[in-house]
Amino acid sequence: MSNHLPxxxxxxxxxxxxxxxxxxxxxxNSRFNKNQSIIEVDPAYADAFxxxxxxxxxxxxYWFDKADRTKLQTTPPNADKLYGVFTTRSPHRPNxxxxxAVEILAIDGTKLTVSGLDCIDGTPLLDIxxxxxxxxxxxxxxxxxxxxxxx
Amino acid sequence: MSNHLPxxxxxxxxxxxxxxxxxxxxxxNSRFNKNQSIIEVDPAYADAFxxxxxxxxxxxxYWFDKADRTKLQTTPPNADKLYGVFTTRSPHRPNxxxxxAVEILAIDGTKLTVSGLDCIDGTPLLDIxxxxxxxxxxxxxxxxxxxxxxx
Numbered sequence: 001m002s003n004h005l006p007x008x009x010x011x012x013x014x015x016x017x018x019x020x021x022x023x024x025x026x027x028x029n030s031r032f033n034k035n036q037s038i039i040e041v042d043p044a045y046a047d048a049f050x051x052x053x054x055x056x057x058x059x060x061x062y063w064f065d066k067a068d069r070t071k072l073q074t075t076p077p078n079a080d081k082l083y084g085v086f087t088t089r090s091p092h093r094p095n096x097x098x099x100x101a102v103e104i105l106a107i108d109g110t111k112l113t114v115s116g117l118d119c120i121d122g123t124p125l126l127d128i129x130x131x132x133x134x135x136x137x138x139x140x141x142x143x144x145x146x147x148x149x150x151x
Numbered sequence: 152m153s154n155h156l157p158x159x160x161x162x163x164x165x166x167x168x169x170x171x172x173x174x175x176x177x178x179x180n181s182r183f184n185k186n187q188s189i190i191e192v193d194p195a196y197a198d199a200f201x202x203x204x205x206x207x208x209x210x211x212x213y214w215f216d217k218a219d220r221t222k223l224q225t226t227p228p229n230a231d232k233l234y235g236v237f238t239t240r241s242p243h244r245p246n247x248x249x250x251x252a253v254e255i256l257a258i259d260g261t262k263l264t265v266s267g268l269d270c271i272d273g274t275p276l277l278d279i280x281x282x283x284x285x286x287x288x289x290x291x292x293x294x295x296x297x298x299x300x301x302x
Contacts, residue, residue: 005163012156013245047223050235057292072198084201086279094164095277101289126246128237137288138252141208
């Protein structure tokens with residue numbers, strides 16, 4: 001079916017700076033990075049920042065450009081067997097779009113200082129969206145990871 | 152800066168079926184759709200489903216292929232002035248990737264029945280990720296929309 005679907009083109013709008021120089025240095029997930037990160041957006045997109053405020057959370061979408069897009073299964077950290085990549089947060093997936101919700105700590109033109117992200121320096125930025133619990137945080141979601149409550 | 156960043160290619164992995172035939176029929180956000188939607192994934196990606204279960208929430212990423220990618224500001228519903236698109240959830244943005252967290256209600260091969268989505272029939276699917284509050288729902292996020300608490 002997807003063979004009949006035309007591809008789309010992503011144009012990166014900036015870069016992310018975390019201080020991590022290799023994938024091995026990166027935390028497993030943004031919530032484990034207690035340092036600050038920088039989101040540097042092309043000044044051409046300055047108008048898209050109108051109304052962003054310090055203290056707000058944003059959903060940041062970025063591109064794991066070193067991912068293996070052919071990998072469909074993986075063994076997550078702390079799991080003891082394979083899971084499909086759709087059941088995980090692995091960077092390896094057909095379209096390696098990464099997603100993290102972070103807090104805006106400072107705004108300087110089109111440069112945002114945010115709470116810690118999980119990617120290497122220079123990772124391409126795709127999108128920024130306001131994060132609001134009533135949109136993004138369903139109240140009835142299970143709190144465990146799929147493999148954390150398995151025998 | 153982004154002029155120096157190479158583009159990337161998204162390959163849609165399936166389609167979304169909501170029953171909405173035009174953008175005018177679509178709810179403003181997935182949380183307003185109380186009906187069920189169908190996510191139909193190319194069977195080539197069947198291995199990526201291993202471990203997905205009914206009752207789990209997933210983050211669904213899809214592509215608003217009718218969006219205006221040049222639009223950088225918009226007046227959100229219920230707002231009375233312009234905001235930058237990064238401050239909103241508008242489908243119009245440089246890379247129109249849509250994001251919704253929904254619940255898996257049924258699984259039939261590579262076809263998922265999920266809680267309601269907000270897009271028109273045939274919208275291209277990009278990615279599915281497990282949704283877990285400890286990763287996706289920061290506890291200290293402001294609960295209001297940027298324009299809902301403004302004079």
